[in-house]
Amino acid sequence: MPWEDHDAREHVARTEQKLSRLETLPDNAARAHATEALQALVELYGECLDRVMSHAVSASASGSELLTALLSDELVSHLLLVHDLHPDSVEARVQRALEDVRPYLKSHGGDVELLAVEGTVARVRLHGSCNGCKSSAATLELAVREAVTRAAPEIVQVTTAEAEPSPQTLIPVADLFRGQPTATR
Structure with a gap:
């Protein structure tokens, strides 16, 4: 007041x-x-x-x-x-921080998804090629952490969930040879 x-x-x-x-x-x-x-x-x-x-x-x-x-x-x-005067919720500020860092992540073949904000913890999931390379993933995680804590200083921890594996499509062996001429003996 x-x-x-x-x-x-x-x-x-x-x-x-x-x-x-x-x-x-x-x-x-x-x-x-x-x-x-x-x-x-x-x-x-x-x-x-x-x-x-x-x-x-x-x-x-x-x-x-x-x-x-x-x-x-x-x-x-x-x-x-x-002074507890900021009109945006913590979640809205974290989401905006992720939007701000998203172009950087995309330039490295990655993306980020906000899973939840629970108290002082934000849970995110990294997607894309950043998931396979340890050093790249660490660099991108650091960029996400910095963006989130800058926008929402009350967040003391940003945890990264494993990206869900993409489904592997196996091609049946028989399909590999379909349309191939059959060898005659």
């Missing part, structure tokens, strides 16, 4: 009091470390707000275009996740 202006002013005042107490810390190293951490956090949020404003200015009148631009910005998306 958004804060009222009065609530925001009170929060700013409390925050300023807490920040001013940093200057009274007796340990110089701890004070410097805390100050640097806060400055880094403020810079991160400043960059995020800069991106939000940039997207808002460059977006057309459509709210959905602005939302798409904001959600596709990795930093903005992550900060929405941190």
Whole structure:
């Protein structure tokens, strides 16, 4: 629930009091470390707000275009996740990550299928030629893992199921010689 202006002013005042107490810390190293951490956090949020404003200015009148631009910005998306404000479900974000990595997989003769998202685990299945070559499969699995954890940081494990074997079609021996001239003795 958004804060009222009065609530925001009170929060700013409390925050300023807490920040001013940093200057009274007796340990110089701890004070410097805390100050640097806060400055880094403020810079991160400043960059995020800069991106939000940039997207808002460059977006057309459509709210959905602005939302798409904001959600596709990795930093903005992550900060929405941190504050539990991201509008997309974990499964939707994992699915989008797989769509993003799919061209890379296809360039190596592979593909990926999302089987399930269960808590903090995403289960996927790799398909195609990437399944037969161990080093290729490992490279593609890594690409999938990176894409998924970037889009859904709450996913702590991506498991890969074995691809279902393609059915082998055996040609009966008799069919091999059908239409061949029969040798006469």
